[in-house]
Amino acid sequence: MARIEVVAPNLKKRLSGVTSTIVQLVPVQARDLGIAVVGPGLPDSLPKMRWWQLPLLLKRPSSGRPRIWHARRNVEMLAGLVLRHVFRTPLRLVFTSAAQRDHRPFTKWLIRRMDGVIATSRLSGGFLEVPHKVVMHGVDLEKFHPARGPEDEFAAARLPGRYAIGCFGRVRHQKGTDLFVDAMISLLPHHPEWTAVITGRVTAEHKGFADELAQRIAAAGLSDRILFLGEVPDVAVWYRRVTVYVAPSRNEGFGLTPLEAMASRTAVVASTAGSYQEIVTPGVTGAVVPAGDGGALREAIRPYLDDPALAVMHGSAGLEDVTKRFRLENEATGLREVYERVWAQG
Structure with a gap:
């Protein structure tokens, strides 16, 4: 945990597009970033943080920077807020929004409390009422490729x-x-x-x-x-x-x-x-x-x-x-820019 600077929660058991994004993206991010996933339904090949390790979030990583909790669902934003404000963990909260509709009042309330916000497209960004960066998803070019045989x-x-x-x-x-x-x-x-x-x-x-x-x-x-x-x-x-x-x-x-x-x-x-x-x-x-x-x-x-x-x-x-x-590396670079901006806020 000492080297983990970003936590990517997946607080939903059923496979979804969000889960697929995490599974494909995190290994690319892990090439040059201390990142771990937490939650059910994720393959063992990913760098994982276990539930019993949650208390370790109370201590900053060895870099001295606050960890980033990168949420992609309402429940994950809410969990991040509870960890930060109830348990006093030194977290910075980032949210990725893919929704292409006007958010409900509770979702808007959660988003306003994030330290960084990402939209997956220009269209989804148009429904956000806070500053954000558009970072479109990438695709795994090793898994998805033209016919070879x-x-x-x-x-x-x-x-x-x-x-x-x-x-x-x-x-x-x-x-x-x-x-x-x-x-x-x-x-x-x-x-x-x-x-x-x-x-x-x-x-x-x-x-x-x-x-x-x-x-x-x-x-x-x-x-x-x-x-x-x-x-x-x-x-x-x-x-x-x-x-x-x-x-x-x-x-x-x-x-x-x-x-x-x-x-x-x-x-x-x-x-x-x-x-x-x-x-x-x-x-x-x-x-x-x-x-x-x-x-x-x-x-x-x-x-x-x-x-x-x-x-x-x-x-x-x-x-x-x-x-x-649409390389996964492009998406990882865009996310890293958001993380660095959040860290620069102190």
């Missing part, structure tokens, strides 16, 4: 078709899975070389939604070409196997999946939800359509099914773009 090709999946189009993530209305399915029901009969694959968890709450989609697909006679794969062991390989990736969410926080697709050299069709429109460059790396507009989504996908070479071209441009703008 036969197992990365769609043919290895032994599914129908020559090309695949994918939609990954939890199957639910918010994620726009139904918009993707409807677009595929309309388009695939005219494009026999293409198959659609959907991966992701179906929770009990959303089973009825998923069942209704399966019924629509069956009624269209496309059950062998619009496939629900469920949760897959390694989603990264599926980004490499698809030629086009679709992110049809109705609303998002940040939304990492377009970055993961671009890093895999895959063209992206995305909605305006989350930070998608700040990630995808229309006509260069993919297409962007209004969130919730199924007709616009269908028409944005159509040119890629008509001309797979267009998808290949946009996928290559996406890889080049993500390598320049």
Whole structure:
């Protein structure tokens, strides 16, 4: 603990986009910063602080600087305030906001008490009422990369078709899975070389939604070409196997999946939800359509099914773009600048 200057709490058991961010980012930050995570649901490969070590926060690290508690959720901001004001730990509090909506009064109250605030996009920053720095998320270019061998090709999946189009993530209305399915029901009969694959968890709450989609697909006679794969062991390989990736969410926080697709050299069709429109460059790396507009989504996908070479071209441009703008190292550098600013405040 003597060398730990930043603590990244993850106070939520269920896997989420925030958890994914921590898992990917902390190893990069740890290259030149004393940082540890605390909380459930995190792999043992990360530098960890155990619950019994919380009293050690009462003592500053060997650098003499106050530790930074980097929160990403309300409960983590609240925990940081309790540690600082109730238990008198010498902490500085930093918060990252991905929300793209007006914050509730309690959240605003918490944010005003932070020593540093980060927005994950210009859009999310527009809803903050305090000074902040925009630091966009990066993507792990070692995990998400273009095809390197036969197992990365769609043919290895032994599914129908020559090309695949994918939609990954939890199957639910918010994620726009139904918009993707409807677009595929309309388009695939005219494009026999293409198959659609959907991966992701179906929770009990959303089973009825998923069942209704399966019924629509069956009624269209496309059950062998619009496939629900469920949760897959390694989603990264599926980004490499698809030629086009679709992110049809109705609303998002940040939304990492377009970055993961671009890093895999895959063209992206995305909605305006989350930070998608700040990630995808229309006509260069993919297409962007209004969130919730199924007709616009269908028409944005159509040119890629008509001309797979267009998808290949946009996928290559996406890889080049993500390598320049969205490396994890870029995000780590941006966060370090915020930490240094907070430390400089004394």
